[in-house]
Amino acid sequence: xxxxxxxxxxxxxxxxxxxxxxxxxxxxxxxxxxxxxxxxxxxxxxxxxxxxxxxxxxxxxxxxxxxxxxxxxxxxxxxxxxxxxxxxxxxxxxxxxxxxxxxxxxxxxxxxxxxxxxxxxxxxxxxxxxxxxxxxxxxxxxxxxxxxxxxxxxxxxxxxxxxxxxxxxxxxxxxxxxxxxxxxxxxxxxxxxxxxxxxxxxxxxx
Amino acid sequence: xxxxxxxxxxxxxxxxxxxxxxxxxxxxxxxxxxxxxxxxxxxxxxxxxxxxxxxxxxxxxxxxxxxxxxxxxxxxxxxxxxxxxxxxxxxxxxxxxxxxxxxxxxxxxxxxxxxxxxxxxxxxxxxxxxxxxxxxxxxxxxxxxxxxxxxxxxxxxxxxxxxxxxxxxxxxxxxxxxxxxxxxxxxxxxxxxxxxxxxxxxxxxx
DNA sequence: TTGACATGTCACCGGCCGGTGACTATATTG
DNA sequence: CAATATAGTCACCGGCCGGTGACATGTCAA
Numbered sequence: 431x432x433x434x435x436x437x438x439x440x441x442x443x444x445x446x447x448x449x450x451x452x453x454x455x456x457x458x459x460x461x462x463x464x465x466x467x468x469x470x471x472x473x474x475x476x477x478x479x480x481x482x483x484x485x486x487x488x489x490x491x492x493x494x495x496x497x498x499x500x501x502x503x504x505x506x507x508x509x510x511x512x513x514x515x516x517x518x519x520x521x522x523x524x525x526x527x528x529x530x531x532x533x534x535x536x537x538x539x540x541x542x543x544x545x546x547x548x549x550x551x552x553x554x555x556x557x558x559x560x561x562x563x564x565x566x567x568x569x570x571x572x573x574x575x576x577x578x579x580x581x582x583x584x585x586x587x588x589x590x591x592x593x594x595x596x597x598x599x600x601x602x603x604x605x606x607x608x609x610x611x612x613x614x615x616x617x618x619x620x621x622x623x624x625x626x627x628x629x630x631x632x633x634x635x636x
Numbered sequence: 637x638x639x640x641x642x643x644x645x646x647x648x649x650x651x652x653x654x655x656x657x658x659x660x661x662x663x664x665x666x667x668x669x670x671x672x673x674x675x676x677x678x679x680x681x682x683x684x685x686x687x688x689x690x691x692x693x694x695x696x697x698x699x700x701x702x703x704x705x706x707x708x709x710x711x712x713x714x715x716x717x718x719x720x721x722x723x724x725x726x727x728x729x730x731x732x733x734x735x736x737x738x739x740x741x742x743x744x745x746x747x748x749x750x751x752x753x754x755x756x757x758x759x760x761x762x763x764x765x766x767x768x769x770x771x772x773x774x775x776x777x778x779x780x781x782x783x784x785x786x787x788x789x790x791x792x793x794x795x796x797x798x799x800x801x802x803x804x805x806x807x808x809x810x811x812x813x814x815x816x817x818x819x820x821x822x823x824x825x826x827x828x829x830x831x832x833x834x835x836x837x838x839x840x841x842x
Numbered sequence: 843t844t845g846a847c848a849t850g851t852c853a854c855c856g857g858c859c860g861g862t863g864a865c866t867a868t869a870t871t872g
Numbered sequence: 873c874a875a876t877a878t879a880g881t882c883a884c885c886g887g888c889c890g891g892t893g894a895c896a897t898g899t900c901a902a
Contacts (some may be wrong), residue, residue: 475891687860
């Protein structure tokens with residue numbers, strides 16, 4: 431008997447992360463978490479008030495959806511470069527972030543099935559950051575930028591989730607680093623098409 | 637007692653569709669399906685050999701992922717218009733198809749979680765059709781078209797699934813017809829950017 | 843030291859699950 | 873009519889689930 435409440439709480443929270451990374455949300459339950467943590471399930475009720483409370487604690491604890499570097503701590507956006515560069519950086523950051531965060535992916539997966547304290551919390555931060563970035567493009571009206579940005583990030587999200595149950599999507603390898611470099615690169619050139627530097631230059635390379 | 641094997645089989649298959657549309661795949665199980673069909677569960681084992689067999693039968697029965705009109709029955713592709721027009725038509729078809737097919741959406745959702753006879757069957761037809769369309773753009777090398785097409789269709793898929801648990805994605809309304817018209821329109825103008833008719837015309841409207 | 847409290851253990855409940863064996867009722871065929 | 877195959881019913885099993893009450897054990901303060 432360890433008799434250390436804080437340590438036990440931490441063990442439980444880490445067990446949740448472990449379970450998510452290992453087998454996704456489908457097997458998440460009081461029994462499974464307690465088993466994984468090597469702790470009696472009644473403690474989950476006592477310390478967190480059940481699954482919901484544990485989810486809330488987990489959402490606060492972990493850095494599930496880090497802000498891109500371009501968004502400073504103050505929430506201000508670094509405007510050092512043009513819109514195309516901002517877009518490219520965001521895409522690169524988003525791809526890498528998702529690729530190296532299995533737990534975040536599992537929660538995004540979960541989010542498509544049901545809502546709970548965890549998914550809601552993640553969805554909220556994501557929505558806020560998305561709006562923040564999109565706001566930069568307010569005066570760019572040649573295309574419906576919010577729609578395009580939404581579809582592209584949604585597409586990246588989908589492909590990163592799909593990689594768990596498939597290797598290929600429309601011929602694109604979605605499991606290897608190489609495949610993801612191709613995806614990033616392809617999107618980057620799309621961005622260049624969307625934001626032509628100027629018409630003269632465009633005329634020149636034809 | 638009805639004593640009509642074929643009718644009972646149909647009842648079971650339809651119960652599966654009903655359940656999927658009603659409450660998604662999470663509640664799918666022998667007991668639930670039998671209950672929904674008003675039939676004893678042992679018949680599912682006898683007639684289909686269990687869930688897997690039922691899934692296979694269901695996949696054959698239903699038209700879960702209809703081909704777009706542009707792909708004729710022979711598999712040939714109608715080349716009546718230019719690449720931009722083909723892309724736009726495909727996007728429109730894909731959005732509408734997903735929006736009006738709750739069962740297909742549920743299976744796509746399922747596909748992100750686990751694999752079974754149903755999800756594999758749907759994934760296969762989808763992959764084939766995707767490659768067929770993308771093949772049309774083989775000689776268009778200005779951008780990595782397969783990547784862009786994959787990300788866009790993946791994005792549409794994600795947003796259509798996400799609409800079950802959220803109303804908004806980066807400020808875009810993803811639940812109403814109006815919101816989806818905006819998404820279609822936004823992508824259509826993106827396509828126009830990707831396939832400029834010619835440089836003279838492009839120069840003219842600036 | 844002793845009592846009170848916090849921490850952790852254990853056993854049990856009802857409910858749903860997938861799966862199966864034994865049964866009944868109907869239809870068919872000789 | 874009788875024998876047999878087929879369609880459908882029913883009861884039961886073990887296992888896992890979420891949830892709870894009763895208990896044991898350690899800690900700390902009066």
